[in-house]
Amino acid sequence: MAFLIASSSRAEEFAAFARDLDPALDVRVAPNLGKAEEIEYALAWQPPNGLLKTLPNLRLIVSVGAGVDALLADPDLPHVPMVRFVDADLTGRMTEYVALHVLYHHRRMSEFGELQRRKVWKYLAEPAAHEVRVGLMGLGVLGSAAARALGVFGYQVRGWSRSPKSLQGVACYAGPGELDAFLADTDILAVLLPLTPDTHGILDRRLLAKLSRRGRDARLPGPVLINAGRGGLQVDADIAASLAAGELYAASLDVFEAEPLPHSSPLWSHPRVVVTPHNAAESAPAAIVRYALRQIAALRRGEPLQNLVDRGRGY
Numbered sequence: 001m002a003f004l005i006a007s008s009s010r011a012e013e014f015a016a017f018a019r020d021l022d023p024a025l026d027v028r029v030a031p032n033l034g035k036a037e038e039i040e041y042a043l044a045w046q047p048p049n050g051l052l053k054t055l056p057n058l059r060l061i062v063s064v065g066a067g068v069d070a071l072l073a074d075p076d077l078p079h080v081p082m083v084r085f086v087d088a089d090l091t092g093r094m095t096e097y098v099a100l101h102v103l104y105h106h107r108r109m110s111e112f113g114e115l116q117r118r119k120v121w122k123y124l125a126e127p128a129a130h131e132v133r134v135g136l137m138g139l140g141v142l143g144s145a146a147a148r149a150l151g152v153f154g155y156q157v158r159g160w161s162r163s164p165k166s167l168q169g170v171a172c173y174a175g176p177g178e179l180d181a182f183l184a185d186t187d188i189l190a191v192l193l194p195l196t197p198d199t200h201g202i203l204d205r206r207l208l209a210k211l212s213r214r215g216r217d218a219r220l221p222g223p224v225l226i227n228a229g230r231g232g233l234q235v236d237a238d239i240a241a242s243l244a245a246g247e248l249y250a251a252s253l254d255v256f257e258a259e260p261l262p263h264s265s266p267l268w269s270h271p272r273v274v275v276t277p278h279n280a281a282e283s284a285p286a287a288i289v290r291y292a293l294r295q296i297a298a299l300r301r302g303e304p305l306q307n308l309v310d311r312g313r314g315y
């Protein structure tokens with residue numbers, strides 16, 4: 001039995017950890033498959049389409065990412081169980097990202113940064129956290145952890161998911177029928193959705209225009225968007241247009257329609273946009289490999305797998 005690392009990034013690091021953790025394991029790194037029929041398990045991140053299909057005895061795919069859209073996009077993906085990465089290391093990092101960027105825009109840090117560059121000493125109105133409504137699109141592993149952390153600061157937390165949820169301290173909305181009400185109840189929108197046919201392009205100008213504008217009572221200058229889900233959820237040009245029209249006050253974007261973000265994008269240079277290179281939650285290779293080996297061990301013992309991907313739902 002062999003374990004294949006088929007990853008477009010950090011493949012050799014994953015292999016080194018796997019060999020360290022289990023010296024008896026036959027670890028191979030794509031494209032050097034050796035005898036393909038010996039490979040039973042694969043750790044995968046954006047493998048070339050069709051590669052996994054060439055492994056006739058494959059029994060398990062472990063996704064390096066929590067998001068599996070790239071794997072599911074392979075038309076030849078073999079019909080073997082697939083588990084996605086769910087781990088405290090990843091969840092902790094994403095929670096930090098969301099909390100950091102909510103606080104950054106709530107406390108108007110991009111404007112204070114600009115004032116500092118100009119050596120201007122000036123107060124700006126800032127609401128208290130309990131006056132700000134943060135809406136999480138996606139209330140799964142990552143969204144619900146972010147919701148708990150934001151609650152500690154005192155934010156009014158809202159959440160939107162596919163199926164109805166009940167989370168302490170979170171006003172929960174579900175399904176397309178409650179999306180508009182959720183948006184109207186949100187000042188800062190933080191997106192942790194998977195990319196599926198249902199969510200593709202959901203963050204467009206029409207949706208952004210539905211975010212709350214509290215008129216004369218508003219103490220935040222306008223709605224804020226934070227997207228750390230997937231670039232395919234958003235329409236980059238619409239975000240730029242909403243910012244230019246003043247419909248959106250600010251944004252933090254970790255993911256983009258095309259990555260790396262093209263130099264020509266106006267998002268790079270907008271004074272109230274933070275661009276990060278899809279690293280909101282770049283997990284430690286050791287955590288990913290330990291997780292993969294735990295899942296393989298469970299499969300070999302005939303125990304249930306955790307965090308199985310539901311291909312019908314697309315996440």
Ligand code: NDP
Nearest residue numbers: 066067138139140141142161162163194198228229280281
């Ligand atoms: P989960 O599967 O645990 O949660 C997904 C959430 O999205 C669930 O609440 C689900 O609803 C909701 N959802 C899915 N489809 C819809 C829909 N059509 N309408 C409304 N809600 C929907 O995923 P995770 O929390 O683990 O991860 C979320 C995403 O974060 C990943 O798919 C990945 O794309 C992204 N990610 C990005 C990283 C980065 O570094 N930028 C790192 C890690 C992940 P329900 O609860 O009803 O199923």
Ligand code: OXD
Nearest residue numbers: 064065066067281282
């Ligand atoms: C993931 C990612 O899905 O890093 O885990 O994007």
